[in-house]
Amino acid sequence: MPATNSPSKFPTEDLLEINDIQGNSLAGFNKDFQMLLFLKIHDRSIAKAWIRNIIPRIATVAEVLMFNNLFRALRNRQGADPQGLSATWINIAFTYAGIQKLVPAKDAEGFDPSDPFRLGMPTRSALIGDPIDPTAIGHPDRWVVGGTDASKYPDLVLIIASDDPAHLNAEVTRIKSSITAPASSQGATDGLEIIFEQPGATRPDLPGHEHFGFKDGISQPGVRGRISKTAKDFFSARFIDPNAPAAARFAKPGQPLIWPGQFVLGYKMQRNDDPIRPQRPLKLSPSWTKNGSFLVLRRLLQDVPAFWNFMEQTAAKLSQQPGFATITPEILAAKFVGRWKSGAPLMRTPIADRPDLAKDSLANNHFAYGADTQKLPLIPIDGYPGDNFPPADSTTFGSGCPFAAHIRKVNPRDLGTDVGSASDTLTRLILRRGIPFGSPLVDPLQPTAVELAEERGLLFISYQTSIENQFEFVAQDWANSELNPPIGGGHDPIIGQNQEQGNDRTRIFDLMGTDGSIETIEIPIDWVIPTGGGYFFSPSISALNTVFGG
Secondary structure (H helix, E strand, O other): OOEEEEEOOOOOOOOOOOOOEEHHHHOOOOOEEEEEEEEEEEHHHHHHHHHHHHHHEEEEEEHHHHHHHHHHHHHHHHHOOOOOOOEEEEEEEEEEEHHHOOOOHHHOOOOOOOHHHHOHHHHHHHOOOOOOOOOOOHHHOOOEEEOOOOHHHHHHEEEEEOOOOOHHHHHHHHHOOOOOEEOOOOOOOOOOOEEEEEEOOOOOOOOOOOOOOOOOEEEEEEEOOOOOOOOOOEEOOOEOOOOOOOOOOOOOEEEEEEEEHOOOOOOOEOOOOOOEEEEEEEOOOOHHHOOOOOEEEEEEOOOOHHHHHHHHHHHHOOOOOOOOOOOOOOHHHHHHHOOOOOOOOOOOOOOOOHHHHHHHOOOOOOOOOOOOOOOOOEOOHHHHHHHHOOOOOHHOOOOOOOOHHHHHOEEEOOOOOOOOOOHHHHOOOOEEEEEEOOOOOOOOOOOOHHHHHHHEEEEEEEEEOOHHHHHHHHHHHOOOOOOOOOOOOOOOOOOOOOOOOOOOOEEEEEEEEOOOEEEEEEOOOEEEEEEEEEEEEEEOHHHOOOOOOO
């Protein structure tokens, strides 16, 4: 981790209890192979005994951070992923129904009755834009897990992740053997029951890319906080020269520093009117929720052939009109996302993809929408030639990156929004830990019957301390809105859903041509469809010991 100085004018950052926080939240597992096991509790005492036995195998932030730093250091030195360095980790999280079965009633009642976590995802499904037609695939009546069917509603989820598929399978087998099987064919069970299994894996052909073909997970906030009592031992590595004013706000160019209370309970939180000074932590209710996070999980199908067929047909029509003569399916898709397939941002390379820019982690997220990219002084970094890519040009208005492009909808960055200044945008950020599932298509425009028979999509996982003010706000108020954030431009064409909730779920997307003309594109179907999920709470290690397993 690079060393840096912390001028006295900078705020003192929280000391994070990294041995008490589950690892996938702040640190991120970043594993190529995962398995999600959804369980139902049938016997409280047996479930508690099982939890006590699995606690020593729950990975903490300290363990994950140590491994990730070692892996990164070796990769940087060797120029490739280090061979033979592997770890397998487990994390656990509970629905409110699961908490009710395990903890004293007075503790379960400590959660706000109006909180989305307590109400559950199926109850909030229509609010976040999911179909209300019970016959629609995306309606919670038809979800494969976590929907309205009580038999498919989990009490807890296990996230098992590994660098090695054989190690993952061995760990999953070990966990399954520790869970009591059904006792009779009539459905009576002892202890715990696995009600759904969901594997996930990075694409072997395009690691780090989702099934539409775009690099995912580039824009993650930096988490403020220290991992030891040493004043400069920061959780998020700092790359900006500490004498530069931007060092107080960013861990590296384009990565804002966010107070940890936005992601883990018990720590200082982000202010909506100041990007640097924090506000007090949220009140803990129940008290044992400290060092815990709320986990949002969505099983999202991706209709890849429909997505690329739409790009082909729409680009062909647009190319016949003034201002869109050079449009191609790849350019149109990039306009919808806000980045090229490689991950290079349109704001810095609006005409053509730049894979070299995409690979530069100190440049690929360094842009704004309302201001030109400013060159930032960095600490000395061996071998780094500097950010010499074209800067973002704020005068492009919506011609560079459309107003409703996915990355602009969910993170307006330096722009004021319907809820206030750009500082408020920072309070909406979440930590995303998603991973694809299913095999990639060889040719999305000519899929085989075998390929079409297999489901593929994204396991969306996010961590936050307010499901309502972070995940749900971004989905409902921004991604699903034609008007917000402030300039309009249509719905988020990737994850947005039409909130009018009629039988016609058509979305719209405004695209600006090279001559300044605007074409409003109608999107008649959803390409991303919810088929399961839930709102979970990921407790601390100490809470697992004293409350859940105690």
